[in-house]
Amino acid sequence: MTFRYLPDVALADVAFEAEAGSLGELFESCALALTDIMVDPATLKPAVARDISLESDDADRLLYDFLTELIIAKDVDSLLFREYSIETAPDGRSLRATARGEPIDRERHSLRNDVKAVTMHMFGIRHEGGKWMATVVLDI
Amino acid sequence: MAQTSSFKQLSDYSWEIPQSYKPGMNVPAKIYATRKLLEAMDTGVIEQVTNVACLPGIVRQAYAMADAHWGYGFPIGGVAAFDIEDGIISPGGIGFDINCGMRLIRTNLTYSEVKPKIKELVDLIFKLVPAGVGVKGFLRVSEPQFDEIMKYGVKWCAENGQAWEDDPAHVEEGGYIKGADPSKVSRQARTRGIDQLGTLGSGNHYLEVQVVDPARYFDQELARHFGIVQDDQVLVMIHCGSRGFGHQIGSDYLRVFDGAMKRYGIQVKDRELACAPFASKEGKDYYGAMVCAANMAFTNRQIIVQRVREAFSRTFHREAEALDMHLIYDVCHNVAKVERHFYEGKSADVLVHRKGATRSFGPGHPDIPAPYRGIGQPVIIGGSMETGSYLLVGTQKAMEETFGSTAHGSGRTMSRTAARREVRGAELQRNMLDRGIYVKAATMDGLAEEAGMAYKDISEVVETMDRAGISKKVVALRPVGNIKG
Numbered sequence: 001m002t003f004r005y006l007p008d009v010a011l012a013d014v015a016f017e018a019e020a021g022s023l024g025e026l027f028e029s030c031a032l033a034l035t036d037i038m039v040d041p042a043t044l045k046p047a048v049a050r051d052i053s054l055e056s057d058d059a060d061r062l063l064y065d066f067l068t069e070l071i072i073a074k075d076v077d078s079l080l081f082r083e084y085s086i087e088t089a090p091d092g093r094s095l096r097a098t099a100r101g102e103p104i105d106r107e108r109h110s111l112r113n114d115v116k117a118v119t120m121h122m123f124g125i126r127h128e129g130g131k132w133m134a135t136v137v138l139d140i
Numbered sequence: 141m142a143q144t145s146s147f148k149q150l151s152d153y154s155w156e157i158p159q160s161y162k163p164g165m166n167v168p169a170k171i172y173a174t175r176k177l178l179e180a181m182d183t184g185v186i187e188q189v190t191n192v193a194c195l196p197g198i199v200r201q202a203y204a205m206a207d208a209h210w211g212y213g214f215p216i217g218g219v220a221a222f223d224i225e226d227g228i229i230s231p232g233g234i235g236f237d238i239n240c241g242m243r244l245i246r247t248n249l250t251y252s253e254v255k256p257k258i259k260e261l262v263d264l265i266f267k268l269v270p271a272g273v274g275v276k277g278f279l280r281v282s283e284p285q286f287d288e289i290m291k292y293g294v295k296w297c298a299e300n301g302q303a304w305e306d307d308p309a310h311v312e313e314g315g316y317i318k319g320a321d322p323s324k325v326s327r328q329a330r331t332r333g334i335d336q337l338g339t340l341g342s343g344n345h346y347l348e349v350q351v352v353d354p355a356r357y358f359d360q361e362l363a364r365h366f367g368i369v370q371d372d373q374v375l376v377m378i379h380c381g382s383r384g385f386g387h388q389i390g391s392d393y394l395r396v397f398d399g400a401m402k403r404y405g406i407q408v409k410d411r412e413l414a415c416a417p418f419a420s421k422e423g424k425d426y427y428g429a430m431v432c433a434a435n436m437a438f439t440n441r442q443i444i445v446q447r448v449r450e451a452f453s454r455t456f457h458r459e460a461e462a463l464d465m466h467l468i469y470d471v472c473h474n475v476a477k478v479e480r481h482f483y484e485g486k487s488a489d490v491l492v493h494r495k496g497a498t499r500s501f502g503p504g505h506p507d508i509p510a511p512y513r514g515i516g517q518p519v520i521i522g523g524s525m526e527t528g529s530y531l532l533v534g535t536q537k538a539m540e541e542t543f544g545s546t547a548h549g550s551g552r553t554m555s556r557t558a559a560r561r562e563v564r565g566a567e568l569q570r571n572m573l574d575r576g577i578y579v580k581a582a583t584m585d586g587l588a589e590e591a592g593m594a595y596k597d598i599s600e601v602v603e604t605m606d607r608a609g610i611s612k613k614v615v616a617l618r619p620v621g622n623i624k625g
Contacts, residue, residue, distance in 0.1 A: 121212030
């Protein structure tokens with residue numbers, strides 16, 4: 001489970017590629033990348049838990065909706081998360097997740113960028129050589 | 141680096157990419173750039189502007205301005221006009237930050253008066269205008285009031301004590317775009333947006349105290365029309381948009397269009413170019429919602445201006461009116477609008493998408509407010525926080541060549557991660573202070589990402605648009621105080 005930034009893609013925004021051994025772990029990697037863009041995760045405590053259940057047409061759109069849900073939580077409830085446990089259905093069309101984090105504290109949290117949205121530029125999940133991979137470009 | 145050998149040079153400042161460049165192009169693409177800017181342009185711009193040229197119903201040309209850089213879907217710095225009957229509307233051609241734009245207000249203060257108090261002033265504005273990740277605004281409105289804001293923008297502000305009487309007339313479209321349909325806005329977008337009024341956001345959004353640069357005071361006669369009358373006059377520039385409200389509307393409709401394209405038999409070269417016929421139900425619904433976000437963005441910038449006026453008043457112990465803090469203009473640079481243009485021997489309504497591009501209507505256009513109608517629409521081009529910004533005016537040539545459009549900023553040349561590797565925020569803040577720019581930032585990492593070296597040379601961008609005749613330079617403004625979201 002890991003992610004790496006793609007510094008030469010979409011200069012004004014932030015692109016990353018995530019890789020994992022299972023679809024659920026891939027979603028977790030993508031969520032951790034999203035967190036890392038918004039805040040130094042080491043400054044966050046897993047004090048609050050948020051359960052998320054989603055259904056979608058396919059795994060791609062499920063990932064899009066999941067990341068969008070986390071961005072909405074940042075704006076509506078001022079919540080940022082640092083830990084995720086995610087179970088995806090075998091068909092990749094639904095998930096149940098618990099995200100743990102805490103409300104934004106400007107004194108204690110080392111905040112970074114306010115992510116606006118998940119774009120569909122280069123967006124997608126691939127299953128290659130037994131690994132799950134995703135490319136995501138976030139609008140900053 | 142872009143491979144330019146197949147491009148046709150039209151002038152020292154413009155290039156055509158022929159339709160033969162890529163299968164599926166319905167029109168050629170046109171890039172405004174010097175040879176130097178063109179060769180330095182990232183390949184993503186060329187790929188994206190030619191993808192835009194493949195969209196259904198595009199008319200005449202797809203454009204990339206001199207500040208163009210690799211965005212998502214459309215390039216940032218991109219313009220495309222579509223036939224309103226046969227053409228499409230695309231959220232990716234507008235951007236998630238619907239009606240991100242620039243606002244410029246003047247003062248009658250000079251830098252010698254402001255310099256001793258710059259720290260006090262910037263610190264107070266930083267306190268009054270929330271900036272950064274997940275911030276909430278200070279203006280509380282009810283759901284019905286939020287609906288009115290979606291429909292009437294700055295007109296609502298003027299009727300509710302949040303604007304001066306002459307403010308709406310100095311905003312593009314008179315302060316609100318007609319055609320808003322709040323019933324097409326999702327519950328999530330409402331919830332994300334309703335308490336963000338008066339917030340700056342983050343990324344490249346900023347609020348800057350600026351000074352007229354005497355060395356680049358190009359046209360004093362034109363400047364006088366804007367109330368800019370002296371060297372070292374202090375102005376304030378604001379760059380922000382529709383916040384989470386617009387971002388959510390963009391996300392909602394990108395999903396809708398991604399699913400709808402199959403129904404309309406539309407194929408696109410990049411999923412972010414998802415679109416639907418403008419005349420379709422999906423197209424009309426998105427337009428109605430997009431206009432709501434555009435009007436919210438006008439309101440957001442207006443509410444911020446009220447706080448800036450308060451900060452100046454408290455710092456200089458004079459009423460904002462006595463400080464002559466009138467709005468010069470407010471321009472959108474992420475939007476789509478129905479406009480009448482003359483092209484290919486006919487006058488027709490087209491849907492002009494401007495993504496990181498500014499309207500640049502020439503003298504005499506009826507949509508320009510009366511005080512400026514004789515000189516052309518004010519064009520506000522924001523540079524990096526280190527290098528300054530420009531005020532220009534629109535031209536007749538822009539009407540003839542680019543559907544009345546020009547550049548919007550300097551354009552990035554370096555990614556955010558690369559910029560962060562090059563410089564540390566605290567070090568940049570100190571260096572800028574040494575050069576007379578006092579910066580308050582919500583985040584040090586974010587500050588580093590916005591370093592001047594991450595951007596193209598704004599002077600070359602502006603010079604290109606001026607020499608190409610697409611907009612005309614009036615004055616350059618150098619930063620002395622900056623709030624970075």
